[in-house]
Amino acid sequence: MTDEQLQAWIEQISLRSFGVPFRHQARFNSRLRTTGGRYFMKSHHIEINPAQLATYGEEEVERIIKHELCHYHLHLAGRGYQHRDADFKALLQKVGGSRYCHSLPGSKQRKVLPHRYKLVCTECGMEYLRKRRVDPNRYRCGKCAGRLRLYTLSGG
Incomplete structure (x- = not known):
């Protein structure tokens, strides 16, 4: 065409x-x-x-x-x-338009990163999984506003 x-x-x-x-x-x-x-x-x-x-x-x-x-x-x-x-x-x-187009064969698929970090609230124990490292001092728990502690997960 x-x-x-x-x-x-x-x-x-x-x-x-x-x-x-x-x-x-x-x-x-x-x-x-x-x-x-x-x-x-x-x-x-x-x-x-x-x-x-x-x-x-x-x-x-x-x-x-x-x-x-x-x-x-x-x-x-x-x-x-x-x-x-x-x-x-x-x-x-x-x-009747398409919301997304089909991916083409042979195109690279986006790499899915595993969760490598876990933030845990020191007050209520709420856990937040993260794929990238963050500074826990910049954030608070969304549930109780408690302080967060960062842990590195193994196997990621």
Whole structure:
């Protein structure tokens, strides 16, 4: 699929699903690695990852396009266009866009760190597991406001 075909496809989806035309530029960007697409707030352009199309097909990429068009139309309308906004979530649900794109095969998975530290309240015994070392003197227990003591867990 060419950039021109992508442009026409996005314009068609915008009219069919949103009832509003897409008046900016759309293109493929093969440098995208961790995302299916992105919307640029300054230029209002949309980029789509061509690897998503090659791997998962047109149906999945259409959901990604709807996701980016939600950002586009809400931003231009002056409404909540960010992932956390209720307007965005409601419109995404209404048009059937994807909340997250599938990860590509061969992409690196994020390394999950084990819990290596434990903070224990000296007053009530509440325990807080941490993956990174923190200074216990900077924090207090969330339950009773008691002092915390830091322990290093073995096997991590």
